[in-house]
Amino acid sequence: MNHAEAIELAGLYVLDALDPDERAQVDAHLASCQETHDEFAEVGAVAPALASLAEPAGAPASLKMKVMADYRAGAGAGAGAGKPAAVWDMPRSAAPQVTRQAGRPRFGWVAGLAAVLIIAVVGGFAYTAQQRADREAERSNQVAAAIDVMAQPDATVALLSGTGAADGAHGFAAFPASGAGYLVMVGLPDAPAGQTYQAWYLVDGQATSAGLMTVDAEGYAILDGMSGMAGANLVALTIERAGGVAQPTGDPVAAGELRSNAAAS
């Protein structure tokens, strides 16, 4: 491609209207040609104006949940996000050893992060369980059952981390291939007066309530007996008015992408 041919394609280039091969030829020319290519910048500068012709439209609240979940799930993979979110950076020296996980089946993609999480949940709970009575024992059983589900090879699991009002909270949702699932959150602050935490399933961007969550004195919130939801790809928490709402009204304070242990292992 010579210089004149490249210039002729400037308008189509800046509008993304070239086939990949054509675009590659222009790119190669721009990289190698010593002449000036001011016209590309001139016509390229019109593109932002064209974008302005589209009427702004508020995206559904659930989209932000998905965007933030993408970030949490992939923050270790891209440039500028070289490590998982800080909420997962539990100091190992502070985390009790959990021997009850020995001999459990491998549980795929969640192994690394889930191991930290299990230590946090069970370790933290074990500490409080030694000092408290029946309520904590019941909670211990729920957490242990939830972890059992999370460890099943065919389970579907989401790791959730908090942000905003729930910054520092973490947890997981786990659904077996059949039977009841769980959502366990740790480190949640109390919901503001007159409000509650509400859990959501997201299916193709549409939110369906998964139930309300009450935070106990130690910052635990557990939903059990969850039926799961076919096609759901995200679990999220929002803060809503007491009694719950039909659709989320605010940004998520925690969210996690649902992934199959079987598919990812």
Place this chain on the structure above:
Amino acid sequence: MRGAGPSDEALLERLAAGPDEGALSDLYDRYQAMMYGLAMRITRDPALAQDAVQEAFVGVWRNAARYAVGRSTVRTWMLSIAHHRAIDIVRRRRPTSALPEIETNDPALTAPDVWPEVAQTLDRATIDTAMAALPEAQRQAIQLAYFEGLTQVEIAARTGTPLGTVKSRVRLGLLQMRRTLEGEAA
């Protein structure tokens, strides 16, 4: 975009420096409506538009470190990514080639140029008027390319026009728009 709180550039710097959900959340709040509106205009489908914006934000945080301050505004950069993703989604649904995996950081597109900053101050009606002032054939070619994601070959087939004519219509139309809008902004 300016206003209360950190600048767009500062938020992008924070994303580039390390995981920072607050920075991404702020950028999302500032630009989701523009990005979603653009994606809706291109895809004409809420689910596809959401996919485009979701993919665009992956592009934003993965490429935050590649953003070059001074070459384009964060707004322009993010809208370019949203446009690219929306066009790609539209093309995937047609029997044509998908776009390559780029994040619109091409030097030619982001060459230092103060006019885009000026263009941001123009309102939609002014830009619409400049578009409407173009000859019908030029306006149609630009709209088919930018808002419908047609390639030059597809535009030629759709309009029954030789390829060379399509190239010149788009190029001359954009140059004319720029001249018109520069006059409005002066």
